[in-house]
Amino acid sequence: MSIDLEQFHETFFEESFEGLDIMETGLLELEHGEVDLENINTIFRSAHSIKGGSGTFGFTAVAEFTHDMETLLDQMRNGERQVTVPVVETLLGSVDVLRSMLNAIRDGSEIDVNNVSQMTASIKGILGVEDAASGAPEVEKYAQAAKGWVVHFKPYVDILKTGNDTVRLLRELNSLADQTEVTVDNESLPPLTELEPEECYQSWSIKLIGAEVSEDEIREVFAWVDDECDLKIEAMAEDSSDSIAASPGEEQSEEELPEKRSVEKRAGKSTESSSIRVNISKVDELINMVGELVITQSMLSRFGESEEFNDSTIERLKDGLAQLEGHTRELQESVMRIRMMPISFAFQRFPRLVHDLSTSFDKKIELIMTGETTELDKTVLEKIGDPLVHLVRNSLDHGIESPAERIKAGKSETGVINLSAYHQGGNIVIQIKDDGAGLNKDKILTKAKEKGLVNSDERMTDDQVYDLIFRPGFSTADVVSDISGRGVGMDVVRRNIRELGGAVEVKSKPGEGSVFTIRLPLTLAILDGQLVGIGDETYILPVISIIESLQVKSENINAVAGNAEVYRLREEYIPIVRLYQIFDIKPVSTELDSGLLVVVEAEGKKIAIYVDDLLGQQQVVIKSLETNFRKIEGLSGATILGDGTVALIIDIAGLIDLYQKDMASNVVSIKGAAA
């Protein structure tokens, strides 16, 4: 029977990339001087699994490359090698090379051979130097091995069901030594009538006489069946083969545990894959909920069958319906939670990024991350990575000053970047905070005027000025470095975040630093909506952006320059947006005081939307307009109401843009008329 190995490729890649991430994290910790044996072990195991996997799938280039890394790690693990910065740097570099190799294989493209051979050479360089130094213990080990080994191999009964073949293992062992002696223990073999052909009852003692191999090489043979057998490997003493050594088998199983735990901890991580690994407890919860739902359903169906209907049955029916509602909501939340993943998956790349960038910028930077366990929707998580990278790079490049400047400003030499995530209302908030120089208001204004983004006589608040950096065609970097200023500006960051239904804003204080705040919806699937009526149409406003709804008092309406209307609300002037004008709908009334104003906020800007009526609030399932149609400016999607009709969901930030464009075109036409 031939098995199509290709079906496992994706899993292999997924696991290997996870392994690489684990290695990277571990190596970065090592670099910070925390030499911890468990940590090195973890790194080693990741490398080992990648090597094993790539060997199995025939990616020999990867296997060979990893083998050298593994050798180096093994020496570190055995304390034969000092953990030094150059060694860790080399390993970090090889993690990158390995990642690019795996990427190349996955995408079916060419592996960059130069890169690989360079890296192999530098690893071999380190190994070569050290080999000479540690030659002695190595020889001793082999000398000890020369007498041979006794391997006690006692597989568990289920070993065959896991697809492992004991015969293959024995054959492989046989190839390690010139002369082998095998003793089979048939004691636990049941009578033929009770024999289960798919189970394994025997155990073996194998003497490898004169085998010139190390213990690790023997263990290697059993690498795949580690947790499916008891394994004892003893060095052959002078003549007795029965010496009772400490059982390395137990040690082995103990060693296995942390790996399993770490695998579980990592469950669910995969950056671009379409599959998702879900914690079993979440699934159990779901099954419980479904159970409850079935019970409620059977209770309700009783009413359908009952002949008579009186007050008491109606009362119970209402109770049942209330229960049903509760369960539906809980079920919905449970299902949502399946898609939820901790934000650490997006954060984990930053230690490395900051490490690399601070070296290339000659800056000293400490990265502090908090709230890594905050969960958010997988889709949001995958798409927020790039904007976050951009913002962190930005803080590093433009925010934090050089050590010399920092000392001059009376700050500590090391800059701090704070990356934090937390929940607030129905949103998740991600903050990137630096203690650098802050945004330079004058520079931004000059630049904006240069680019014609603002008029030279325009009066702006600080926040409005800072907001200019998100405008298309704006970049404050004096010198275009390879990190920033590659044409991917802050406007792209804002656009990407908006596509996720979120918002980004910046606050800054000269000399103290800046804070970028990203607000994202927890999920892209469901939204708390406020239904509003405009003419015959029903639109939905996200409740999260609504500040308040109010009846218009005509004395609070002011007109600015004839066309733009503002509403005075507690000493604040808020522009009035007549939705029917922007969306070209026939309203019930155009008189402001016969309708209502809904004050909404997005990205720090407030507008008051004029609507005919408020119709009630409900949770709505967001459907994309793009599936069958395309994106419409000012709308974030559509939903289906209880009566089966479609209602459109308003994207507040987009609407503000539309309104501003509308106003701008009016201004242009007035100016044109004047000229």
Added chain:
Amino acid sequence: MSETAEDLGQPESEKEFKELLTFFLAGEEYGVDILRVQEIKGWDSVTNIPNTPEYIRGVINIRGSIVPIIDMRLRFTLEKKEYDATTVVIILNVVSKGNADRVMGVVVDAVSDVYNVPVNDVKASPDFGTAVDTEFVTGLATIDGKMIIVLDIDHMLNAAELAVVDQMAE
């Protein structure tokens, strides 16, 4: 039905047939590949989409998906007509290169019939110069002495969308 589908896969075959669903639009009979027709339903109210051309009537809910509805008369800049009892919406699967298939609806005056037409009988439409827009016409077929205009719906409905995008970009 399945036989027809197989036949379509062999363009070399002499006896290749194509089943067309035909409909009326301002007195003319038009045909579309029946394999693309998902369903036919009566006219029902739609939800208007702001800032779109008039021929995009709006969107409706078809079993949970949001489907845009396009008025064919307006699309072909024909005279407007009040919707009546025979007005129907034909829901079509639109295939576009590089994108996932989309579902769109077109409003027509009435559905007519289903014909089995030999592919070779569909003649390329004559060149009308600039007087008539034949961009979306695959060809003309003659059935029982009637002329049927066979439409290229993929081209038409993708172009319909692209036109809007261009307009918005200005």
